[in-house]
Amino acid sequence: MNRPVVVGVDGSPSSLVAADHAARAAVLRSRPLHLVHGYLHALGYGVPINPYELGIPEPSDEAEKMLERVAADLLGRWPGLAVEARQVAGGPGATLVEESRRAELVVLGSRGHGGFAGLLLGSVGTQVTAHAHCPVLVVRPAEEPIPVDGPVLVGVDGSEAAELAVGQAADEAARRRAELVLVHVRVPDEDAGGTAALLDTAAAAAGGSHPGLAVTTRELHADKPEAALIDASRDGALVVVGTRGRGGFAGMLLGSVSQSLVQHAHCPVLVAHPYGHAR
Known part of the structure; x- marks a missing residue:
């Protein structure tokens, strides 16, 4: 189809x-x-x-x-x-x-x-x-030209939604021949070793599905992931988010981090969804 x-x-x-x-x-x-x-x-x-x-x-x-x-x-x-x-x-x-x-x-x-x-x-x-x-x-922003330079950024938090986002971000970076940057925001009291393992696993998955793709990881430190990811989006051509990350409420189809980026990012935002069945 x-x-x-x-x-x-x-x-x-x-x-x-x-x-x-x-x-x-x-x-x-x-x-x-x-x-x-x-x-x-x-x-x-x-x-x-x-x-x-x-x-x-x-x-x-x-x-x-x-x-x-x-x-x-x-x-x-x-x-x-x-x-x-x-x-x-x-x-x-x-x-x-x-x-x-x-x-x-x-x-x-x-x-x-x-x-x-x-x-x-x-x-x-x-x-x-x-x-x-x-x-x-x-x-986003509403009326600016298409950004042609800059990497594709994607938030990584270990959730199923983020895994889908990483896959779709890797696809997009490969199409654009752009760098893929995997970003994790480490909040206070979060284990540093777990963060490194999380980013390494995501990088291996993205690189494995797209040989030759330039993949880098970035660890940010902030009390709130939303603000850090919005700031990081200043340097990107695209930021990719999942529909809901870890800790999301079951009734919220779009989590707070994703909502914040869709509303306030400094570059276009791709909200990752799985493909439904055509009818």
């Missing part, structure tokens, strides 16, 4: 930058790119209020023209890229989660139309990063 790279596009500057990131990701993966616009409000606005007005609103001409412009621009800058653009009758978050069932990667901006200035990642982004059935790339 030739899973596409899917990007949510609503015409906002953030989503247009996300579309450019998605185009590059599709080229690196030799996958088609799908531009998707969910044209019902996340809370259902746009659905007829009158019970006698049955049916779902038609796609808008304005959104169709916006998608056509974005597709034409990407095709002009990424020759050979296969691009499909369409509107979907659904809230943007639910639409992208459903699209993720058949996607190689879902890409979204950190804030689209209607986002409050103080909300760095809106409800759509929160919904998609928590519930997607494939990896999710959140483009």
Whole structure:
């Protein structure tokens, strides 16, 4: 199955930058790119209020023209890229989660139309990063060019989610021909020997799956892993996180460290998810 790279596009500057990131990701993966616009409000606005007005609103001409412009621009800058653009009758978050069932990667901006200035990642982004059935790339900062230099960073804590993140980070570093940096934040009272063993095991796994990949390890010291990883992201082209690390609450699909990076990292963030079954 030739899973596409899917990007949510609503015409906002953030989503247009996300579309450019998605185009590059599709080229690196030799996958088609799908531009998707969910044209019902996340809370259902746009659905007829009158019970006698049955049916779902038609796609808008304005959104169709916006998608056509974005597709034409990407095709002009990424020759050979296969691009499909369409509107979907659904809230943007639910639409992208459903699209993720058949996607190689879902890409979204950190804030689209209607986002409050103080909300760095809106409800759509929160919904998609928590519930997607494939990896999710959140483009941060919202409107800056694609970072081309710098390593791929990934947080390591020994959890199952972090192991998945290391594997997907190694894949991404190999595609980009970039260095992979495994980062562990050692908190007070944590055993130093255990930290070294943790990083060595992760490095061996990443190097074993990608011979020739440049892999380094970095141990940081901080009271809170979130702050240290956010600061480390200043030097990266990408930071990869798991959905929930050690000590995460069972009801939280996206752990506090991952949430903090998605909200505040200084570079794009890849949230690692296992691939679901397409249907």
